[in-house]
Each structure stands twice: as C-alpha cells, then as structure tokens.
Amino acid sequence: xTKPSIFGLTIxxxxxxxxxxxxxxxxxxxxxxxxxxxxVINFSDMVNINKDCRQLLEAxxxxxxxTEAVKQESKDGTIKFLFKLQDGNLIETVLMRHHYGLSVxxxxxxxxNIGCTFCASGILRKNRDLTGAEIVEQIxxxxxxxxxxxxxxxxxxxxxxxxxxxxxxxxxxxxFLRVVNDQKGLSIGARHITVSTSGLAHKIYEFxxxxxxxxxxxxxxxxxxxxxxxxxxxxxxxxxxxLMQAVDYYLKKTNRRITFxxxxxxxxxxxxxxxLQLAKLLGSIRHLAxxxxxxxxxxxxxxxxxxxxQEAIQAFYETLKGQGINCGxxxxxxxxxxxACGQLRSxxxxxxxxxxxxxxxxxxx
Ligand code: SAH
Ligand code: SF4
Numbered sequence: 001x002t003k004p005s006i007f008g009l010t011i012x013x014x015x016x017x018x019x020x021x022x023x024x025x026x027x028x029x030x031x032x033x034x035x036x037x038x039x040v041i042n043f044s045d046m047v048n049i050n051k052d053c054r055q056l057l058e059a060x061x062x063x064x065x066x067t068e069a070v071k072q073e074s075k076d077g078t079i080k081f082l083f084k085l086q087d088g089n090l091i092e093t094v095l096m097r098h099h100y101g102l103s104v105x106x107x108x109x110x111x112x113n114i115g116c117t118f119c120a121s122g123i124l125r126k127n128r129d130l131t132g133a134e135i136v137e138q139i140x141x142x143x144x145x146x147x148x149x150x151x152x153x154x155x156x157x158x159x160x161x162x163x164x165x166x167x168x169x170x171x172x173x174x175x176f177l178r179v180v181n182d183q184k185g186l187s188i189g190a191r192h193i194t195v196s197t198s199g200l201a202h203k204i205y206e207f208x209x210x211x212x213x214x215x216x217x218x219x220x221x222x223x224x225x226x227x228x229x230x231x232x233x234x235x236x237x238x239x240x241x242x243l244m245q246a247v248d249y250y251l252k253k254t255n256r257r258i259t260f261x262x263x264x265x266x267x268x269x270x271x272x273x274x275x276l277q278l279a280k281l282l283g284s285i286r287h288l289a290x291x292x293x294x295x296x297x298x299x300x301x302x303x304x305x306x307x308x309x310q311e312a313i314q315a316f317y318e319t320l321k322g323q324g325i326n327c328g329x330x331x332x333x334x335x336x337x338x339x340a341c342g343q344l345r346s347x348x349x350x351x352x353x354x355x356x357x358x359x360x361x362x363x364x365x
Contacts, residue, residue: 003062069090074333083137107130116221135176158192220262286325294330
C-alpha cells in the first residue's frame, strides 16, 4: 500500500497525529522546519529528531510522491513543469517571473469536468481530484528547482489557476491553503495567493465564510447568459443572476476586491456591445471589481476560436475604462512553450498514446 504524503497534513493535524502516537508536541514544529525551511527529502536527514520518531514517520508517511516528467523553459524565464503522480497521471505546474516576485500556478484536478469550450484542460474530462498533498508538492518541487539553481530565490506568490476547478475540490484546496500559508512552513501570505473559479456560486458563499485574506478571481468571459452558456456550460447551473448574488455576499462579507477574468475571443465576445454590458453588470460593485482582459491562447482542439485583434482588445479596454471600470490586459508568459492552460499536458498525453499504439503495433508484427 502506498503511504500518504506528509505534505497533506496541516501542522495541527501533524501535532495531533504525533501525540496520538506517543510523541512530544514540539516534534511537529521540528518536522515542519525540516520539510519547509530546510527542505530535506528523507526523514533520516531530520537529525535533531530521535530515531524512534523518524522511524515512526517513515513507516506511515512518504515525503515526495511527484516525479518530474518534462520541464520546458521559456525565453522570458517562465518554466512549465509536467509532473507524474504516483498513479501515472500527469499534471502541469508553471513558474512565472514578475517584477514583484515569483509566482507558481498550481493544478487542482487531473482534467476538468466544467468543459469550457475554449480550454485545453476541459477536453480531457476529470479523472480525479488532487489530494492536498499533491497540490502542496507542486510548490515544493518548484522550490526545489529554485534551490538547485542556487540563487536563493523563493516562491512568493501562488495562483490556483492550473488545470481543474478548485471549488470542485474545495476541501483539499483548503488544506493546501492552510499548509502553504502557515508561518511555521512556507509562510506564503494569503494576500499573495489567488484562487480562480469558473463560478460555482454555492462555493463562493462557503469561501466567503472562511474569512481568508486570499484573493478571489472569477472566470466570467461573457456579460450575458446566452453568450456565457455558449462559452461555458457551467452557466446553465449557475447563471449570472445566481453568480452575482454570490458575488454580492462575498463582497459584503469580506470587503475584498474580486478580479473578473475575461478571455477575449475574436468576434465572439469582444465587441463594444459586450464591453458596455460588462460595465453595466459590474457597475454597482465597480469599487471592488477589477477586470483582467486575457488575450486568448489558441488551443489546437478549439479551432472555432481565434485571438481578438490588438485593436479590438484596446477598444474593449478603453470602453470599460470609459465606463469607470478598473481593468487591465494580462501580460502573457511563456508564449513560446505551450502556454495555454492544459496544453503541455494534453500534448504529452497524445504523445504517450501514439507511443503505446506504436508499441502495440510492434508487438503484433
Ligand atoms: N477552473 C478555474 C481555474 C483554472 S482556469 C477557472 O476556470 O477559473 C484558469 C484561467 O485560465 C481561467 O480564467 C481560464 O479562463 C484561463 N484559460 C483557460 N484556457 C485558456 C486559453 N486557451 N487562453 C487563455 N486563457 C485560458
Ligand atoms: Fe475547467 Fe477552468 Fe478550463 Fe473551464 S477554464 S475547463 S473551469 S480549467
């Protein structure tokens, strides 16, 4: 039987586990120091912890369960990692360089069931949720890469915007947030973390009730139900009225600004009319709303969509600004390396399928 990864435990859970197993409370802090500050990869390296305790941990937990399958580095310093999970599934993680620090984009599910019509991740349906540990390990692996490079760089920001719908894996996402945010560990500030959802309204209420300082982003992509349902079928279950009610609740409860993501698709949702509708939709909450306009990253499987022209992007931006809506155009990272969400993974899966077919052919020959 495979042992669970110790990265899936909050410090409170580890403390309780150690006490239950006859160990001193303070061991948990020591173990966390080894894991998150010194970043050792074997229990045997935790030299200030007695042998009994180390053996106990070793018998019940593993440390790293992910292995690096592919690493692509872009000219702008973006690095895309493809990790293999213990069950053979592949996931993507991206490291991006910004003027304010280093951010990592993490995956929360193997595939995604939301099935947005523009997204590479949605093509391959959800295989399973990631465990909290598997999400934490993505950060640990990227940090390990930085440690090996030896420039003393630290992951300072996190965006939960990789493959999957984080609010469809809420409990494990919360474990992840608690672990990376804890001051005894990586201590990544909540204000430096952003979680993006396609708009699971009922979970937005739950997230608001968690009272965290974590930033919320909502993938909107259209300002009316007809268009939004066409682009994202999740809009059938959570139409704009329901979504905006959840948004109001979140804003009242937290008073924190929400980012609305809007992918610009040529001749689909990039006209002046949609910009005006969007401004109207967000008008009453404009003091707490920011619109992130995202140039579409073409995905081979979705040939019906094209990236909006530069002039259309600019015009959309100007219209929103003119209506008093805070907005910006997202800078792109790693455009030379399968940058769109889920692209590297779907390519690699195709490659492996071709290899398998070839192997089967050879076996038959
Ligand atoms: N499932 C969540 C988080 C992951 S997707 C969500 O949908 O919000 C993260 C972001 O990547 C979303 O805003 C999504 O719209 C965007 N994205 C997906 N495919 C894209 C593409 N081909 N080009 C540009 N952005 C894309
Ligand atoms: Fe899933 Fe987000 Fe992609 Fe939609 S955009 S299919 S919700 S990962």
